[in-house]
Amino acid sequence: MPPLALYTFGVLKSPLADPAPLTREFYDIGEAVYEKISQHPGHLAHAQAADGERGSHFETDWGAWGEFVVPTWYDKGRTVETTALAATLSLWTGLRPAFDAIYTGQLREALNRRYDWFERRGHPGYVFWCVPDGVTPTWQDGVTRLEHLHSHGSTPRAFTFHDSFAPDGTPARKSGVGPNSDRVN
Template structure:
């Protein structure tokens, strides 16, 4: 399900840690964070991602806001990311193999169990930079209304034409193999880290 010319896939995710970011309870997450960002930067099909206000590096794509699921958590901020990809197969290959797969494997140690979708996907024109508020609104929409072309997941994907689509699993494996070569050093690093 590769992107047609003129479209990028947007991914927004959101979760809540079991304790404050600086806490020893989420040290394993903190130790892996830079490697995950570097793995994304090296990943086949990765376009760009938003940075975070007040942090050096990538520009922040608008004010960082959070979906309503943060309410009552006691947190003012929460782990989230916003990125652009060439197609869903590239994002899936990054998400479920290599460095990021290692983080997912251990996420239960650092994150609360969610009653909302962990991520939302949608297509946008290549000249549009998504904003944090777009991700928060679409995640809420996905939770409230289920998947559609406006807000979907890997389980029920939509193509850039707005129609329900299938993921090319063979291509996901091909991209994962490409990523494995470019991220071997990062994977070795994270596999040696404490959980």
């Protein structure tokens, strides 16, 4: 089975550079969670700055992951001081490993607190799609798929845990990934 790409995107209530305790807490928790997920079975790779440096998401060299772009609904800053977003782009062996990594442990605890940090915008916060073997998805791919999901709902081109598709485009399950689902990739 080809790998699955996962793009996540959220608009933060305050810029990442904000020294307020809640922003620092999000940043610190995020670092620990990302480290843990990177070690999870089924995680293949994730977008990282090519030079390992941090700065503005928009000015960072992401190497094969491409230029950093955001969905059309992002309307906040684009500098180190004003950027108010969190985005990830990763590759997984399947939905089950991604589900297990996201809905357990530290990340689950962080998800339970997401509205402390993120604005409620009415847009999807993540999207999956199948990627051919050997292909590195780009930030633009992620944005395009997330916007497609928002406009058209789950399709073989862009889907969620609960309404997912197999690489051949057939629905992969009836009730989604989880303890009561009938099939898991």
